[in-house]
Each structure stands twice: as structure tokens, then as C-alpha cells.
Amino acid sequence: MKRLFDALNRFDFRQRYDLVVLISVAMAGMLIVASLYFAAYQYTSNYTRQYWKAYTLTFANSVKYSVILHATTVSQDIVQTYAGDRNVLKASVFESPHALIASSNHKAFACHLPASPIVQTQVRNSDDAWCFYAPLYQDDDYLGYVELVVSKQDLDGFMRQIVLVSGFIVMAALVILFLLVRRFSGIFTAPLLEIVTALTNVSLGIRGHRVNFQGPPDMQRVSADFNDMLAKIERNEQILEQCVTDRTSELKIALDGSRAANRYKNQIMTLVSHEMKTPLHGIGAYLELIQAALPQTVEFDLCRSFHANALERTRDLNELINKVLIHGKLEANKVELNQETIDIKALMEQCAAKLAPALASNRNRLSLTGEPGMMTIDAEVLRHIVGNLLSNACKFTADGDIQLSWRHENASAIIQVRDSGCGIPSEYQQLIFEPFWQADMSLTREHGGHGLGLSITKRFIELLGGSISVYSEPGTGSLFTVKIPWQ
Template structure:
């Protein structure tokens, strides 16, 4: 069936139409011939059976007196007379109750044995012959019966002639009908075929093809309307292609400009950051020297507090510049990993100790939960990840609790940072890892920062082949989970 459909798909519209018409006409012809044949066969068979049934009754009437008089020669003469018909294969007379053969023209053909007495006219139908039986009566006395075996050869020959002649007539009529239908149908299928051809050319990008229908005025008007529609479509395609080309050119210019701006941005950020770090280190060094040189007397306490504040701001600025530099390296794909064995608990304690000033400033409490263990990973990158997560948790938590926990198995290390701070609204979860993004982007925002911490952490985690996820609701704190594979 699949192969048949594939074969049909290779035909065009007109060929498929002709094939459908031909198949329909052929099926109709076969049904007509079959109906005629079975109707004629039924009628002829019934008529012939009735004829031979009457013939058998006549045979029984003719031979009855020979049986009554026990005149075998008379019975045989009657049998030979009726057996002389070329359709009669056998004629026999039987005497009852012994069912003895009184006379018969031959013993070759025989029907099935008779089990019961023949008391009325009876017929048995076989494939190629009929067996007719009729009883013999003298008044009310049963004398016996006669048997007449008739061939169906003439009937079959006659039916074959009917079949051939009717089939030939129907075939001629159907061929003429098919040609007429095909001729008149071509008037309607030709425009459709031409439309399909033009549409196929349009689908291949070939323009300028038009239809030219010949026929009645309404068909010619349809041709003009269709060609007008094709012209409008081609004009719209040209306009659309020009718009697409113009828009593509604009997008290419914008993309090139964006790439150039991004390249210059990274160069400027790197240059400015490096140029800022040099004087910043000098300022920090001078502040440390001044602080060390100040007397420890009470009148210099205010000066020492000012110097301590200035030195803290200097360290914050240095941390900011370091993150900008790290972000620039990540953008330029210039970060190289160094695998080394570390004790994960020692690294976590070091990160917690570094967070002490921020914890004191916001009056937060930090708890650690995890066991010691040696893993092989880039320690500096992991330290940046944990520092950023802890710093972010401490910045958005005041008078609250922060928990740093970790665990590891044979394949990966899982680190979690939980806080009881202000939380993150659900609609911002997909934005918090974007660089330079904060929920409050105004200059008067409550929480400071530059929005690079989470972005850098995510880029580092992906560089290590890990993942980071967040679970948070506004006003209910946040939970960051990091999963990093290790060797």
C-alpha cells in the first residue's frame, strides 16, 4: 500500500485524475457485467430446469404402460427415444419396491443413490449436470420412478457467449464514456493543472510565470484575476525582500558597533582599573604609615578613627577594582584553572575570617557546618565563589543569621549559603546573575555594591563545570546552592 501511494505521488494532477476516472469506469464495468451475468444465469438456469422437469414428467408418462405390462422391450424403446437428445446423458426406468432397473441407455452416469421412495418430481443439482426424477403411478398404486440425467454443457456454453458479448458491449460503451468524460473533464482540469504548475515555479523562486486559460468568458476572467494576484504577490515579495535586506544591514551595523563598543569597554575597564590600582596602593600604604605614626594618646583617637575609615574605604575600592578586573578576564576568556588538593574546611574557615568586619558592621552571626576533607580543585576560584556569596548574604542581612555549609562525595562538592535577610522576589531570580544588575538600580539605593559578585560567581562555577541555584522569597531570606564536580 505504501509503495502504491509513492507511485501515485509521482503522477501529476491530470494523470491522477485520468487514473481515478479509469479505475472508476473499470469498476463500474465489472459490476455491470457481473450483475448481467448472474441475472441471466439465474433466469436461464431456472427456465432450463423447469423445461427438463416437464420433459421428465413426459418421459414418465410415456414409459408407464410398458412398466404396467412388464413389456421390457417397450420400456427400452421409450428410453432410447428420450435418450436420443444430445443433452440427455442417461435415461433409466426403475421398478419399486426392489428398485430394479427395468430399462436404461447406459450405466456410466449415475447420481447419488436414492435413499427414499420417489413419490413426486424431484431434481438434484450437481456442478455439470442435473438429475431429474419422476414417480410412476397406476391409479393409486406406486409402480416405480424414472431418472433423467441432463448435461449443463449447452447452458454453460450459452452463458459464456452471453458473458463475452455483454462484456464486449459494456467495454466498448465504457471506453467511449471514458474518452468523453476525459475530453470534457480536460476543460476543467487544464486550468487547475496550469495553476499548479505556476505555483510550483513560484515555490522554486521563479517569477514571471502566468496562466493562460482558454474557454468560456468566466474562465478567462478567472485567468486575468489569478495573474493579477500573482503580480501583487511578486511586488509584495520584492518590497519584503528589500525591507529584510535593509533591516539585515542595519542589524549588522548595530552588531558590529556593539562588538566594537564591547571590545573598547573591556579595554578601557582594564586600563582604568590598572591605572587606578597603582595610586590606590600608594594611598593605602601612606594611610597605613600615617596610622602607625600617630601617637596613641587620647587626643589623636579621632585622627586614628578617620584613618581607619579611610583605610577601610581604600580596601573596599581595591576589592571593587579587583572584581572589575576579574569580570574583564572572564569576558575575554582569559581565566586559566589550576587544579590542586585543598582542605575544604580550611578554605571555608579562611573565607569566614575574611568576612568578620562586614559581620560586625551589620551585626550578623555566621555559623559553619561541614567536615574536613581534601578535594582537587582550583582553590583561588573556589575562594572567590564563597567570598562573593558570603559578602552578598551579609550585605542584604542585618541583625540576622548566615550559615555556610558544605559536603562532598566521590564526584562533587556541594556548598550552600543561607541567610535570613530581605530575600529576593521571585520575578528577579533570572536577573540576579546578570552583570551590574541590582533590584534597586537608583543612586539612592539602600544597599551599595556594583552587581558583579553573583555574576562572577556564576561564571566561575560554570568554568568549573558546576551549577548554581537560588531559592528565595521576599522577606524570608535566600538559599544559594552550588554544586561543583571535582577530581
């Protein structure tokens, strides 16, 4: 089969078309000849059998009286008379059950005598002859039967002549039809071959090829329209190439700008990390020394208050710089996990203890729910996640309750932080994890912050292979659920 397809692939479109037409015509011719043969054979065979069946009945009526009179010589003469037809191979007369009275030929033929008496007209068929049987009756008395063996030679010869003549006529007609179809196929296949050649050149990038269809005005109009299409394709290719060139130049410029911005960002990160944190630590240290040196008298209460505020702002600035640095490392995929085995309850208690000043500031109450359990994880990352969620809950809750709970469930640690604060509108619940985003972006917003906390928290959770979700209703509080693998 593969070799056949390979051979067909070597032909062009017109040759394939002619081959398909030739095969179709040949199959149609064979079907027509076969149909004619079977129709003629059935008709002729039935007609011939009916003729010889009537002939056998006539033979039976002719010999019946000689059988009644037991005139064997007369019966033999009648048998010879009916056997005179050149198609009759044998004519015989039998008494009941199978006693031979007279026969024109004592040779055996393909049709064997029936085992039971012949009481009605029968026909038995063989490859070369028919055997016809007809009973002999005198009133209701059964006398015997006659046998007539008829050759099929004339019928077979007649059928061969029909096949030869009809086959010759049909094949001659089909050859003429094929030649006509092949002649007219060139009118249709030639334009298709030209179209295929033109499209092949277009796919290879060869321009300038045009088609020229010969024929009626319709074909010439198709040729003109196709050439117009080729011209438009070539113009569009030129425009597209120019657009690709321009876009490539723009992308190169953008890439260079991105590389420059990346270098600039790295320089800023270095500046923030080394040139800003060092003096900031110095300022904080000096403020702490000055605050400790101030006398504990009423006259210096205002100074101590100013120093305390300045020191708090210094710590806020340091925290902001740390979060910017962490966010930059996360964006650059430079955060590496340091796995260690910890007691999750002890870590949760540490995070709660660190939140004590913020709880006192907003007059909130914190409750912890969970059992001790050992797990292997980056403790600093987990501490940052829990601490940020608690800090956010405390910041947006006043005179309320905050609940921190954890549990071990299906090889995962489920950590939940619930608060009774202001809540988050549904349209903002997915935006809160975007960096530098806050529900109130105005300079006069009630709650401070820089919008990096939850973004960093989500990136840390994903780094641990976990997920975070939020459920909140405005005015009733929020519930943050963290799910991370328990190892």
C-alpha cells in the same frame, strides 16, 4: 513498483488524469460485465434446473405404471421418447435398489449412481451436465427411481452470448463515456497545467508569467484573479528584497558597531587592569604607611580615623575592579579552571575566617556544619562562591545568625548559606542573579554594592557544572543552595 512510479512521473497532469480515468472506466466495465454474467447465470441456471426437475417428475409419472406391470418394452419406449430431446444425454429407469430396467444410453457420465436408494427428488451437478433423480411410488410402496442426464451445453452457449453482447454494449458505452470525460477534462486540466507552470516560474524567480484561461466567464474571472495574485506576489518579492537589502545594511552597521564596542571594551579592560589597579595599589600602600607612621596619641585619633576610612574605600574600589575584571573574563569565556584536591572543611573555615570583620561590623553570628572530605575542584573559584554568599548574607543581616553547611550527597556537594536577614521578595528572586541589578537601585539605598556578586557566583557555579537556587521570605531571611559535582 518503483519502475511504475518512475514511468508515471514522466506523464504530465492531463496524461495522468486520462490514465486514471481509463483505468477506472476499464475496472468499472469489468465489474459491470461480471455482475451481469453472475446474475444472468444464477437466474438462468435456477430456471433451467426447475424446468428439468419438473420434466423428470413427469418422466417418473409416465414410466411408473409400466414398471408396476413389469412391461420392460413399454418402459424402454417411454425412455426413448423422453430421451428424444437434444439436451437429454441419458434417460434410465431403475428398480430398487439399482437394477436397470431401461436406458437410452449405456455410456457412463460424470454423475455416479447414489449409494443409497432414491427416496426423494435429487439433483447432482457436474461440469458438463445435471443428473436429475425422481423416486417411483405406488401408494406407499417404493418401486425404484428414474434418472435424467441433461447437458449444460445450451446453457453455456447462451451465457457466452450474454457475456459477448453485454460486454460489447458496456464497453462501447464506457468508451464513449471515456471520450467524453477526456474531452471535457481538457477544460479543467489545461488551466491547472498553466497554474503549475506559473507557480514553477515563481519558485524559480522568473517574473512576468501570466495565465490565460479559455472558457466560460467564470474561468476567465479565475484567470484574472490568479494574474492579480501573481502581480501582488511579484510586488511583495520586490518589497521583501528591498527590506532584506536594507536590513542587511543595518546589520552590517550594527556588526561594525559591535566590533568597535568590543575593541573599546577590551581597551577599557586593559586600562582597568593595568592603568588603574597599579596606582590604586600605590595609594593603598601609601595610606598604610601613613597610618602606621601616625603617633598613637589623642591628637591624631581623627587623622587615623580618616586614613582608616580612606584605606577601606581603597580596598572596596580594588574589590570592585577585580569583580569587573572577573565578569569580563566570564563574559568572554576566558576563565580556565585549575583543578586541585582540597579538604572542603578547611576551605570553608578559611572563608569563615575572612568574614570575621564583616561579622563584627553587623554583630552577626556564624556557625559551620559539615564533615571533612577530599574533593577535586578549582579551589579559588569555590572560595569565591562561598565567600560571596557569606558576604551577601552578612551585608543584609544585622544582629542575626548565619549558617554555612555542606554535605556529600549522590556524587554532589550540597553547600547551603542561611541567614536571618531582611529576605528577598518573590518577584526579585530570579532577578538577583542578573549583572548590575539590585532591589534598591537608588543612590540613597541602605545597602551598598554594585550588583555583580551573585551574577559572578552563578556563572562560576555553572562553569563547575552545578546550579544555584534561592528560597526566601521577606523578614525571615534567605537560604541559598549550591549543588556542584563532587569529584
